[in-house]
Every structure is written in C-alpha cells, then in structure tokens.
Amino acid sequence: MDIIETIKEQIAVNPVLLYMKGSPNAPQCGFSARAAQIIMSCGEKFAYVDILQNPEIRANLPKYANWPTFPQLWVGGELVGGSDILIELYEKGELQELLKSAAAKADA
Numbered sequence: 809m810d811i812i813e814t815i816k817e818q819i820a821v822n823p824v825l826l827y828m829k830g831s832p833n834a835p836q837c838g839f840s841a842r843a844a845q846i847i848m849s850c851g852e853k854f855a856y857v858d859i860l861q862n863p864e865i866r867a868n869l870p871k872y873a874n875w876p877t878f879p880q881l882w883v884g885g886e887l888v889g890g891s892d893i894l895i896e897l898y899e900k901g902e903l904q905e906l907l908k909s910a911a912a913k914a915d916a
C-alpha cells in the first residue's frame with residue numbers, strides 16, 4: 809500500500825493516535841516522552857505508531873500533516889499538534905475533554 813494511504817488509514821481507524829519516537833513506556837525522545845505521559849495521564853485508550861520503526865512514515869507524515877516534527881497527536885482524524893500544544897491544552901483542561909469525547913464517540 810502507498811505510504812500516504814497507510815497513514816490515512818491509521819488516522820481514520822484510530823480515534824486517538826500518537827505518532828512518536830519509541831513507545832509510551834520506552835520513549836526515545838523528550839518531546840515524545842512528554843506527549844505520551846500527558847496523554848496517559850488523561851486515562852483514555854490511545855494507539856501509537858513508533859516512527860523510528862517506520863522510517864517511511866517519519867519521512868512522509870510531516871508533508872501530509874503540514875507539521876514538521878514528532879510527536880503528533882491525531883484525534884478523530886484531525887491533527888491536534890505536538891507536545892507543546894498538548895501541554896497547553898492539558899493545562900486548560902481541554903485535552904482531557906477532547907480525549908474523553910473521542911473515547912465516547914468510539915464506544916458509541
């Protein structure tokens with residue numbers, strides 16, 4: 809499958825999806841570590857893709873997303889942002905709400 813099609817499918821199939829370096833329990837970059845930590849602290853299920861294991865995704869997702877770096881959090885098919893943005897949203901209580909409503913939609 810074409811890599812852009814793979815990315816589109818991952819984003820469509822997973823209501824909450826984090827593209828990161830490493831895994832939530834073994835992150836390989838400080839930005840990814842912070843993003844995964846903050847999402848885990850919201851207590852909802854999420855999927856992740858380790859871009860270090862997927863060099864084609866690493867090379868192509870930034871263009872597709874129009875977002876140059878990792879981590880990238882996608883919710884409901886839309887890009888939310890990287891770790892700076894997640895921290896901001898979390899501090900305002902908005903990330904918790906976003907993830908809660910994504911989980912509720914996924915269960916409906």
Ligand SMILES: N[C@@H](CCC(=O)N[C@@H](CS)C(=O)NCC(=O)O)C(=O)O
Nearest residue numbers: 837839866877878879890891892893
């Ligand atoms: N402001 C961004 C910074 C993230 C960042 O600088 N990521 C770098 C280092 S992990 C990156 O993705 N570089 C491109 C690459 O490694 O492919 C955030 O908060 O997420």
